[in-house]
Amino acid sequence: xxxxxxxxxxxxxxxxxxxxxxxxxxxxxxxxxxxxxxxxxxxxxxxxxxxxxxxxxxxxxxxxxxxxxxxxxxxxxxxxxxxxxxxxxxxxxxxxxxxxxxxxxxxxxxxxxxxxxxxxxxxxxxxxxxxxxxxxxxxxxxxxxxxxxxxxxxxxxxxxxxxxxxxxxxxxxxxxxxxxxxxxxxxxxxxxxxxxxxxxxxxxxxxxxxxxxxxxxxxxxxxxxxxxxxxxxxxxxxxxxxxxxxxxxxxxxxxxxxxxxxxxxxxxxxxxxxxxxxxxxxxxxxxxxxxxxxxx
Numbered sequence: 001x002x003x004x005x006x007x008x009x010x011x012x013x014x015x016x017x018x019x020x021x022x023x024x025x026x027x028x029x030x031x032x033x034x035x036x037x038x039x040x041x042x043x044x045x046x047x048x049x050x051x052x053x054x055x056x057x058x059x060x061x062x063x064x065x066x067x068x069x070x071x072x073x074x075x076x077x078x079x080x081x082x083x084x085x086x087x088x089x090x091x092x093x094x095x096x097x098x099x100x101x102x103x104x105x106x107x108x109x110x111x112x113x114x115x116x117x118x119x120x121x122x123x124x125x126x127x128x129x130x131x132x133x134x135x136x137x138x139x140x141x142x143x144x145x146x147x148x149x150x151x152x153x154x155x156x157x158x159x160x161x162x163x164x165x166x167x168x169x170x171x172x173x174x175x176x177x178x179x180x181x182x183x184x185x186x187x188x189x190x191x192x193x194x195x196x197x198x199x200x201x202x203x204x205x206x207x208x209x210x211x212x213x214x215x216x217x218x219x220x221x222x223x224x225x226x227x228x229x230x231x232x233x234x235x236x237x238x239x240x241x242x243x244x245x246x247x248x249x250x251x252x253x254x255x256x257x258x259x260x261x262x263x264x265x266x267x268x269x270x271x272x273x274x275x276x277x278x279x280x281x282x283x284x285x286x287x288x289x290x291x292x293x294x295x296x
Contacts, residue, residue, distance in 0.1 A: 057072055058272075068108065092154040131179055138157060142193075212230065212241075226253070264284045
């Protein structure tokens with residue numbers, strides 16, 4: 001790998017939250033103690049109701065539990081390959097309690113203190129299901145389910161998955177970049193266990209451009225979701241929707257994206273100084289993890 005891992009570690013030491021430092025150590029060492037430390041670091045964001053808040057999603061800094069925080073919790077646990085994390089079942093129970101009758105999650109629940117929260121979280125309708133957040137949370141839960149049978153067997157996961165499958169099946173025009181990217185991630189994560197997923201991946205393929213780059217309409221200038229956002233893992237079904245040269249070009253872009261301070265930049269707007277730093281930490285861990293998984 002041509003990136004400087006030690007410079008990335010120094011960046012995280014000086015800029016990032018403890019959770020991302022722990023995730024980096026787990027990703028670069030594979031050490032059991034490092035992976036366990038990721039599970040422990042998540043406790044700082046946990047609420048007594050079983051959910052997570054407190055800025056685990058950096059642009060949603062209010063304390064109460066939120067679906068977006070559940071996404072990040074599952075992602076950290078899946079990356080750490082946490083087989084029996086002590087609070088996973090409580091998180092699944094919390095998600096089941098907040099799920100709407102049609103099986104979907106609201107994009108966000110009411111925000112008690114909007115200070116430094118992105119407006120799209122604060123203004124979300126808590127009575128309407130969102131394919132975007134439901135697919136995002138379920139995709140990470142399915143990744144964790146590869147190692148944790150309690151996730152695999154929890155009824156919430158199947159209910160949310162089928163809500164998403166039905167919503168994707170009804171999709172007859174190009175969704176927004178985030179909806180499409182998270183739907184692709186969910187279908188990829190379920191392709192080994194749900195035969196319908198591959199058919200639905202083929203259905204969404206019509207909306208994926210040849211270079212795999214999805215412009216974020218209404219986002220910051222130049223903001224886009226790229227092939228490695230939808231398809232970060234090699235040899236997965238979603239990769240078949242992308243031209244190999246598009247994936248290779250995106251790996252080159254990511255590899256060349258390390259800045260002089262050792263970290264990676266983000267192309268979207270952060271809604272507080274803390275979030276700006278935390279997203280860079282999160283993005284740096286993700287960049288190193290994706291490059292390593294792809295042999296760079």
